[in-house]
Amino acid sequence: MTKTYYVTTPIYYVNDRPHLGHAYTTVACDVLARFKRLDGYRVHFLTGTDEHGQKVEKAAAAAGIDPQAFTDMVSQNFRDMCRAMDISNDDFIRTTEPRHIRACQAIWQALERNGDIYLGKYAGWYAVRDEAFYGEDELTIGPDGKRRAPSGAEVEWVEEPSYFFRLSAWQDRLLMFYDANPDFVAPASRRNEVVSFVRQGLTDLSISRTTFSWGIKVPNAPGHVMYVWLDALTNYITAIGYPDTENEAFRTFWPADLHMVGKDILRFHAVYWPAFLMAAGLPPPRRVFAHGWWTVEGQKMSKSLGNVVSPYDIVAKYGLDPVRYFLLREVPFGQDGDFSQRAMVNRLNGDLANDFGNLAQRVLSFIQRNAGAQVPEPGPFQAADERLLGEARGLLPVLRRELDEQAFHKALDAIWQVVGAANRYVDEQAPWTLRKTDPERMNTVLYVLAEVLRHLGILCQPFMPGTMGRLLDQLAVPAQERHFAALETNMLKPGTKLPPPVGIFPRYVEEGAAKGGGG
RNA sequence: GGCGGCGUAGCUCAGUGGUAGAGCAGGGGAAUCAUAAUCCCUUGGUCGGGGGUUCAAAUCCCUCCGCCGCUACCA
Numbered sequence: 001m002t003k004t005y006y007v008t009t010p011i012y013y014v015n016d017r018p019h020l021g022h023a024y025t026t027v028a029c030d031v032l033a034r035f036k037r038l039d040g041y042r043v044h045f046l047t048g049t050d051e052h053g054q055k056v057e058k059a060a061a062a063a064g065i066d067p068q069a070f071t072d073m074v075s076q077n078f079r080d081m082c083r084a085m086d087i088s089n090d091d092f093i094r095t096t097e098p099r100h101i102r103a104c105q106a107i108w109q110a111l112e113r114n115g116d117i118y119l120g121k122y123a124g125w126y127a128v129r130d131e132a133f134y135g136e137d138e139l140t141i142g143p144d145g146k147r148r149a150p151s152g153a154e155v156e157w158v159e160e161p162s163y164f165f166r167l168s169a170w171q172d173r174l175l176m177f178y179d180a181n182p183d184f185v186a187p188a189s190r191r192n193e194v195v196s197f198v199r200q201g202l203t204d205l206s207i208s209r210t211t212f213s214w215g216i217k218v219p220n221a222p223g224h225v226m227y228v229w230l231d232a233l234t235n236y237i238t239a240i241g242y243p244d245t246e247n248e249a250f251r252t253f254w255p256a257d258l259h260m261v262g263k264d265i266l267r268f269h270a271v272y273w274p275a276f277l278m279a280a281g282l283p284p285p286r287r288v289f290a291h292g293w294w295t296v297e298g299q300k301m302s303k304s305l306g307n308v309v310s311p312y313d314i315v316a317k318y319g320l321d322p323v324r325y326f327l328l329r330e331v332p333f334g335q336d337g338d339f340s341q342r343a344m345v346n347r348l349n350g351d352l353a354n355d356f357g358n359l360a361q362r363v364l365s366f367i368q369r370n371a372g373a374q375v376p377e378p379g380p381f382q383a384a385d386e387r388l389l390g391e392a393r394g395l396l397p398v399l400r401r402e403l404d405e406q407a408f409h410k411a412l413d414a415i416w417q418v419v420g421a422a423n424r425y426v427d428e429q430a431p432w433t434l435r436k437t438d439p440e441r442m443n444t445v446l447y448v449l450a451e452v453l454r455h456l457g458i459l460c461q462p463f464m465p466g467t468m469g470r471l472l473d474q475l476a477v478p479a480q481e482r483h484f485a486a487l488e489t490n491m492l493k494p495g496t497k498l499p500p501p502v503g504i505f506p507r508y509v510e511e512g513a514a515k516g517g518g519g
Numbered sequence: 520g521g522c523g524g525c526g527u528a529g530c531u532c533a534g535u536g537g538u539a540g541a542g543c544a545g546g547g548g549a550a551u552c553a554u555a556a557u558c559c560c561u562u563g564g565u566c567g568g569g570g571g572u573u574c575a576a577a578u579c580c581c582u583c584c585g586c587c588g589c590u591a592c593c594a
Contacts, residue, residue, distance in 0.1 A: 192523055193589045200522095200590070263588090332532075336587095343531085346543065354556055362553030370552085413542090427558045432551075503554050 005036040005043045006253035010261050011050040011235050014074040015059050018081035020294050020339060023311035027324050029260050030087045034462035035403055038483045044253045046239045048093030049075040053228040054128045057214035067214045071096055081311055086320055086465055093239045095231055104216045104226055104234045106243035110280040122162035122206045129153035163208040170275040171202045177274060183287060185270045187334040190290045194270045233273045256285040266290040289406050292336035309339060318508060321464035322348045328408035348508045355419050357505030363449040364474055364501035370435050371446050377494040378447035379440050385448045388425050391418050392455040396484055399459060415459060422452050450475060451492055458482055467504050474501050
């Protein structure tokens with residue numbers, strides 16, 4: 001039976017332009033999806049856009065177009081971002097699609113059948129911007145006389161009939177679920193927050209609105225549209241065919257292996273969503289990981305500061321794969337991090353250009369000039385050769401373990417241990433000396449190094465698919481031998497012609513800095 | 520206010536009872552295959568302060584200071 005893996009990003013709210021944070025979440029999921037595919041899993045990788053709600057309705061009105069045309073336009077921005085970041089998603093869902101409307105209405109009816117929905121009345125302060133209600137006591141009154149939520153969003157008094165979800169009834173079952181599934185929420189500190197939140201007691205959740213219309217209609221309840229979070233969360237099952245739970249995709253991929261989310265939307269995913277699912281008779285996802293935020297040069301990213309980082313800008317400046325690498329290497333995944341020019345350039349020039357890029361270049365160009373531009377014929381391996389090959393071959397199980405915990409930084413660190421070992425091996429073996437004293441030994445050393453590069457190239461593909469593709473081209477590794485199973489079974493064949501090497505990670509030279517070179 | 524976390528080398532962090540660690544940055548050297556990259560050596564810390572337990576504490580306990588997250592409440 002084929003192993004399967006279902007991973008999702010949040011669906012991104014279309015009232016926002018793609019920024020570094022969106023790229024981060026999406027790249028992280030992309031690495032996992034690519035890794036699992038190369039490891040022989042059948043993968044479903046979902047991303048998409050969240051397109052309903054009062055905020056979108058108002059933004060569209062402000063733009064003078066209808067909401068559907070507005071979301072068509074803005075949703076495309078996120079598709080474009082995926083393309084720009086080399087994202088390998090299998091599907092891109094939009095909450096305005098018919099399949100999703102059908103799924104939402106179905107889950108609503110399932111909740112209703114289970115007795116978890118009742119009609120009540122909601123009165124309270126509502127912030128359109130946050131899509132959330134606030135208590136009177138949470139508000140502050142500004143000098144302009146307007147009430148604002150703690151987030152700074154303006155609130156308005158809303159009094160309307162509303163359907164409620166009996167969330168309070170699910171408290172115990174949620175706690176039992178967390179208890180039985182200690183890895184459901186990660187990192188562990190977030191899990192504690194979730195558990196203590198639920199332990200404090202849950203109140204029923206208002207899940208319909210009557211004050212605007214840009215949403216999914218509640219079945220048999222004219223005037224009511226669904227609460228955006230019930231709508232949005234359901235996307236994860238829409239995409240695999242809900243409400244047809246007997247279909248192949250659904251049976252294969254549900255429950256999802258991982259919902260990747262930002263820490264701001266953890267509660268929706270770790271509390272409301274499992275409750276909705278259990279109430280609808282479906283198992284909750286296996287895991288929700290809440291990652292951290294990026295600051296920029298030490299400051300919070302914000303529109304008012306005007307320092308919101310566009311993925312396009314940094315990719316244009318540093319290159320796509322260096323950016324992908326940086327995002328996952330610089331910060332222990334789960335923590336907040338800082339995106340700075342200095343840190344980015346350090347990683348690019350230090351880890352990528354000097355350590356890895358130069359390793360590839362020194363080995364490949366040596367082979368090109370001194371080994372007939374082909375994979376050398378190795379002699380017997382010595383202890384040092386076996387040691388280095390052993391380190392490279394030992395990476396896969398480590399990466400599997402780290403990536404199953406979303407510890408991207410540790411996975412990359414492990415890979416770079418081998419890069420360092422390979423650079424040391426080059427110096428110790430000194431093939432430039434062997435060339436004169438022992439050409440056969442030189443060939444063995446070069447073979448070992450090429451083979452280590454093959455491992456590194458294959459294993460780094462999830463992180464830097466484009467660049468590693470070029471490295472593997474330079475090693476003449478056939479396209480169909482780039483999956484993980486080929487690591488063991490398809491060693492480089494001596495005599496294979498190798499193309500002239502081209503640097504894979506050029507150093508980043510500061511704009512306006514002296515290019516060097518002297519005369 | 521409650522719960523939780525953090526405070527270790529200039530920077531980012533690892534290290535949960537047994538002689539203080541890594542990467543980067545800084546200093547010195549080697550080598551010359553390579554993207555002036557690499558390799559070796561090295562400077563640097565009273566592990567936030569204080570007290571306690573222990574033969575032994577960054578690691579356990581108490582307390583104080585500072586920072587952060589979740590959450591509650593008062594006004």
